[in-house]
Structures are given as C-alpha cells and as structure tokens.
Amino acid sequence: MYPETCKSFVAIDCIIFGFDGEDVKLLLIHRGFEPLKDQWSLMGGFIEEMESPDEAAIRVLKKLTGLEDVYMEQMDVFGNPNRDPYGKTISICYFALIDIQKYKHQIINDYRAAWFSLKEVPELILDHNDMVASARNRLKYKAALHPILFELLPDKFTIPQIVSLYEGVYDIILDKRNFNRKLLSTKLLVKTSEKDKLNSKKGAYYFKLNSDVYKEKFSAFINFIPNPN
Amino acid sequence: MYPETCKSFVAIDCIIFGFDGEDVKLLLIHRGFEPLKDQWSLMGGFIEEMESPDEAAIRVLKKLTGLEDVYMEQMDVFGNPNRDPYGKTISICYFALIDIQKYKHQIINDYRAAWFSLKEVPELILDHNDMVASARNRLKYKAALHPILFELLPDKFTIPQIVSLYEGVYDIILDKRNFNRKLLSTKLLVKTSEKDKLNSKKGAYYFKLNSDVYKEKFSAFINFIPNPN
DNA sequence: ACAAAAGTGTTAATAATACACCCATGC
DNA sequence: GCATGGGTGTATTATTAACACTTTTGT
Structure with missing residues (x-):
C-alpha cells in the first residue's frame, strides 16, 4: 500500500450543454446546502469507492437529467492545490451534449437546476467558470471537425436550426448557402416531408439524421467552420 | 471537510516520445523496486501535497530526463477502480515530446531508463500499455492538425527526417513531392546552407524552425496528413 | 559508371468562397 | 400585397492529388 499522504479527494464535474432551437445553453444548479449554499455551480460529485471517473460522470449526469x-x-x-478551500480536491471535468427536449427535470432536494444561455452564465463557485470556459473551447474545437453538435438536436430538426446552433457556438454569421451545401454533402441528413411552421410562414422542412452515416462519420474530419482569412 | 472515504491515490504517468532521425521512440523505465520490480513501466509518480497535476508531471519528467x-x-x-492492485489509484496521463538529443541520461537509483521503438514496446505494468496506445492515438490526432511533431526534432533537421517522422507516426508512405510542398507552404522552415552528409551521398540541406511563425501557427489547423480516399 | 538518396514541376480534380435572387405563406 | 424567413445556383479561386525524372556524390 502507498503512503496515505498521497491521497486526495477526487471529484467529477459536468459541463452540460443543450440547445433550445435558438441558443446554446448550460445546465447549472443552485446549491441548497453548505458549503457555498445559495450559489450557482456545475453539477458534480465525488468518485465513489468502486467507480471509475467515467462511471461517476454518468451517474451524476443521470441524477440531474x-x-x-x-x-x-x-x-x-x-x-x-488551492482550488477548493474545503479540502484538496482534484476535479475531472466532463462535457455532455444533451437533447434539451429529452431532459426531464429531476426532483432533487438539494439542488435547483436551471438552463442559462451561454451569454448569461452567472458567477459560479470555485473555478467552475474556468471549467465552463475550457468546455466551450473544447466544444468549439471538436465541433469544427466532427459532427458532434447533432447530439444537441432533437430527432427532427430544420436546417435553419442547425445554422443557429453553429452560429451560437462560434458566435459568427454563416453563409447559409455554402453551409447548407456542406451539410448536405456529408449525407448525414435525411429530408422528411414535414415542415416546422412555428418559426416562419413558409415553414422549414424537418430533417432526420441518417444514423448509419452518422455512426460512420462521427470520428471523421469534416470542416464545418470556414477558415477566417 | 469532505468524507475521508472519497479520497483516493492520485498519480501522473508520462508517455514520453522521442525521435532519433529514423524511428519514433518511447522512453520507459525498468523498475528496480517493489512492487512490480524488474518490469518495464512508464515513468510516473504521485501528486504531492501542494502540487497541481501539471506540476507533478513537470517534476517527474525533469527527474527522468x-x-x-x-x-x-x-x-x-x-x-x-481495479487498475492498481496495490491501492485504488487514479492516474492522470501526460504525453511529452522531447528532442532526444537534449535528453540527458539521469542517474536514478531505482530506475533504469531506455528508449524503445514504437514497434517494439515491451509488456508494461498495470494498464500502461493502454496508456501508450491512447497516447499514440492522441499524438496521431493532434499531429495531423498542428505542427507539434517539430517538438521532437533537434535544432537542425532535414526534410527527409521530417518525412520519416510523419511516416513513422502514421505508419504510411508519403508522397514526398506533395508533402514537401505543403511543408514549405507553412513557412515554418528556414533553409540553412549546411548539409547533412551522414545519410546520403548527395547530402540533405539542414533546416531550422522559424520560431515566430512556429509560435503563431502552433495552434492553427494545418492538414499535414492526406485524406485516405 | 553506378548506386542511393535528394530534390524538383505540371496537370487534373476537388473543395471552398463570394455572391443575389425567387419562393411560399400568414397576415 | 407585402413582410418574413426558407430555399436555391454559378463563377472564381485555392487546395489537394497524382504522377517521373534529374541531380549529386561516394564508392
């Protein structure tokens, strides 16, 4: 056995992203318990005795969502070593992408959960704002190359929604003609005959993911974001 | 303070890559101490009391190299949770890229260090072979997009060396004409008037890095590896 | 003179960009 | 009939890919 002084608290924290059709959002909790009661925070938890970090993250995410x-x-x-004044704690961060429509508000005694637009993230406990910043960078990096943002979309979605999604993540304006062409060239999308008439008079066709192509191309490099020249 | 049962041992392990001009190599240690005496292993260590994981990794790397x-x-x-039978230990892995010519063999009582070609990695303790596999994938991923492999090269290097380096990392054969053109188009390289006459009769020009351009483009996307179509 | 590795150019195909108008509908 | 957002096409440029011969020099 190794020396006890080498032990440390180990936690995981989840940066949970969602998309409501207009804005990219972050799921945060309001702590109803000490320490740091009544402050906003990421959802997290300690890793339990017979658990891997990944398992802990899955457990915590399920508890909240x-x-x-x-x-x-x-x-x-x-x-x-000074990030948590309540005990030296190492935190392994995870980012999660969920379909906000599938999110079920869980009744949890000690927390109140709420979605925040990325433009209005409140002050968070400890170094959680740094974690969010890091997750946003990571999301940008990854999503410029791989089609992971589709994880945020419901089963049916429109092209204008995808455009808003990418525009929200990167805070840019896309040329919808070029972006559209690139989207369709991936063969990831299947057009349905239904239209979303909520957001416009003309209505926008709903698309679904072609799940075979999606699985195949999930790790492939696709340049979704134009180079800034 | 949090409950003591949430504590666990936390270590770092370093996957250290080098390049000798022909092959990509891994720096491993032979353990001269229990547990797991006389077996090959990555260099690692516990995170100390007042240390961050990054600091621990830097300390361990310096000790070895x-x-x-x-x-x-x-x-x-x-x-x-079962990865280390000598105590539940979470290990944070780091990969390091070093100039093998700058590596100074350190006299360390308990270890014997040696370089291994990637094609001849021995059986390692615990899950260290998995860590190596993960580091190799990460290296491939990252180096396809960013010029990080230059970290493995000495101050002066030849184009054929860079080609061997990329061919070794990806286990492919590159078209040297196209690769050369792409390399030069990055403006990362400065030609010197010296030639390396060791590896050929004609001799290959030495190049240096243009460090301003290198800093600028270090995080930029550059497609070094052709798409397999 | 020949072997062994270095170096160099052109063409064709593909991908990325810039850019502007018509369409369908609800009001 | 008009305002709103949805949808489409083309021309230009840049990038990538395929491909083979000449150069240098040590032996």
Whole structure:
C-alpha cells in the first residue's frame, strides 16, 4: 500500500450543454446546502469507492437529467492545490451534449437546476467558470471537425436550426448557402416531408439524421467552420 | 471537510516520445523496486501535497530526463477502480515530446531508463500499455492538425527526417513531392546552407524552425496528413 | 559508371468562397 | 400585397492529388 499522504479527494464535474432551437445553453444548479449554499455551480460529485471517473460522470449526469447514453467526453483535470478551500480536491471535468427536449427535470432536494444561455452564465463557485470556459473551447474545437453538435438536436430538426446552433457556438454569421451545401454533402441528413411552421410562414422542412452515416462519420474530419482569412 | 472515504491515490504517468532521425521512440523505465520490480513501466509518480497535476508531471519528467520547458499535454485519466492492485489509484496521463538529443541520461537509483521503438514496446505494468496506445492515438490526432511533431526534432533537421517522422507516426508512405510542398507552404522552415552528409551521398540541406511563425501557427489547423480516399 | 538518396514541376480534380435572387405563406 | 424567413445556383479561386525524372556524390 502507498503512503496515505498521497491521497486526495477526487471529484467529477459536468459541463452540460443543450440547445433550445435558438441558443446554446448550460445546465447549472443552485446549491441548497453548505458549503457555498445559495450559489450557482456545475453539477458534480465525488468518485465513489468502486467507480471509475467515467462511471461517476454518468451517474451524476443521470441524477440531474434523468438521461442515460448521452454524449460525454472527458476534458481537463482541474487540480490546483488551492482550488477548493474545503479540502484538496482534484476535479475531472466532463462535457455532455444533451437533447434539451429529452431532459426531464429531476426532483432533487438539494439542488435547483436551471438552463442559462451561454451569454448569461452567472458567477459560479470555485473555478467552475474556468471549467465552463475550457468546455466551450473544447466544444468549439471538436465541433469544427466532427459532427458532434447533432447530439444537441432533437430527432427532427430544420436546417435553419442547425445554422443557429453553429452560429451560437462560434458566435459568427454563416453563409447559409455554402453551409447548407456542406451539410448536405456529408449525407448525414435525411429530408422528411414535414415542415416546422412555428418559426416562419413558409415553414422549414424537418430533417432526420441518417444514423448509419452518422455512426460512420462521427470520428471523421469534416470542416464545418470556414477558415477566417 | 469532505468524507475521508472519497479520497483516493492520485498519480501522473508520462508517455514520453522521442525521435532519433529514423524511428519514433518511447522512453520507459525498468523498475528496480517493489512492487512490480524488474518490469518495464512508464515513468510516473504521485501528486504531492501542494502540487497541481501539471506540476507533478513537470517534476517527474525533469527527474527522468533532466529537461524542462518540454511540450506536454494532459490526456486521459485512467481510473478503473481495479487498475492498481496495490491501492485504488487514479492516474492522470501526460504525453511529452522531447528532442532526444537534449535528453540527458539521469542517474536514478531505482530506475533504469531506455528508449524503445514504437514497434517494439515491451509488456508494461498495470494498464500502461493502454496508456501508450491512447497516447499514440492522441499524438496521431493532434499531429495531423498542428505542427507539434517539430517538438521532437533537434535544432537542425532535414526534410527527409521530417518525412520519416510523419511516416513513422502514421505508419504510411508519403508522397514526398506533395508533402514537401505543403511543408514549405507553412513557412515554418528556414533553409540553412549546411548539409547533412551522414545519410546520403548527395547530402540533405539542414533546416531550422522559424520560431515566430512556429509560435503563431502552433495552434492553427494545418492538414499535414492526406485524406485516405 | 553506378548506386542511393535528394530534390524538383505540371496537370487534373476537388473543395471552398463570394455572391443575389425567387419562393411560399400568414397576415 | 407585402413582410418574413426558407430555399436555391454559378463563377472564381485555392487546395489537394497524382504522377517521373534529374541531380549529386561516394564508392
């Protein structure tokens, strides 16, 4: 056995992204317990005795959202020895992409959960704002190359929604003609005959994912975001 | 303070890559101490009391190689609860890219260090072979997009060396004409008037990095590896 | 003179960009 | 009939890919 002094608290924290059709959002909790009561925070938890970090992240995400089989990715470890004044804690961060329509509000005694637009993220406890910043960068990086943002979309979605999604993540304006061409060239999308008439008079066709192509291309490089020249 | 049962051992392990002009190599240690005496292993260590994971990685790397200011990147956390039978240990992995010519063999009582070609990695303790596999994938991923492999090269290097380096990392054969053109188009390289006459009769010109351009383009996307179509 | 590795150019195909108008509908 | 957002096409440029011969020099 190794020396006890090498032990440390180990937690995971989840940066959970959603998309409501207009804006990219972050799921945060309001702590109803000490320490740091009544402050906003990421959802997290300690890793339990017989659990891997990934399992802990899945457990915590399910507790908050009711969802399983969610796209989740390990990102940075935050381990500055002074980051948590309540005990030296190393936190392994995960970012998760969920379909906000599938999110079921869980009744959890100690937390109140709420979605925040990325433009209005409140002050968070400890170094959680840094974690969010890191997750946003990671999301931008990854989504410029791989079609992961489709994880945020419901089963049926329109092209204008995808455009808003990418525009929200990158804070840019896309040329819809060129972007549309690139989207369709991936063969990821299947047009349905239904239209979304809520957001316009003309109505926009709903598309679904071609799940075979999606699985195949999930790790492939696709340049979704134009180079800024 | 949080409950003591949430504590766990936390270590870092370093996957250290080098390049000798022909092959990509891995720096491993032979353990001269229990547990797992006389087996090959990655270099690692526990995170100390007042240390962040990054600081621990830097300390461990320096102890083994004598080098500071090395390119190092946090990668996966290995935290399967059964991964280490000597105590539940979570390991944060780092991969490092060093100039093998700058490597100074350190006299360390408990270890014997040696370089292994990627094609001849021995059986390692615990899950260290998985860590190596993960580091190799990460290296491939990252180096296809960013010029990080230059971290492996000495101050002066030839184009044929760069070609061997990329061919070794990806286990492919490159078209040297197209690759050469892409390399030069990055403006990363400065031709010197010296030639390396060791590896051929004609001799190959030495190049240096243009460090301004290198800093500028370090995070930029450059497609070094052709798409397999 | 020949072997061994270095170096160099052209063409064709593909992908990326810039850009502007018509369409369908609800009011 | 008009305002709103949805949808489409083309021309230009830039990038990538395929492909083979000449150069240098040590032996």
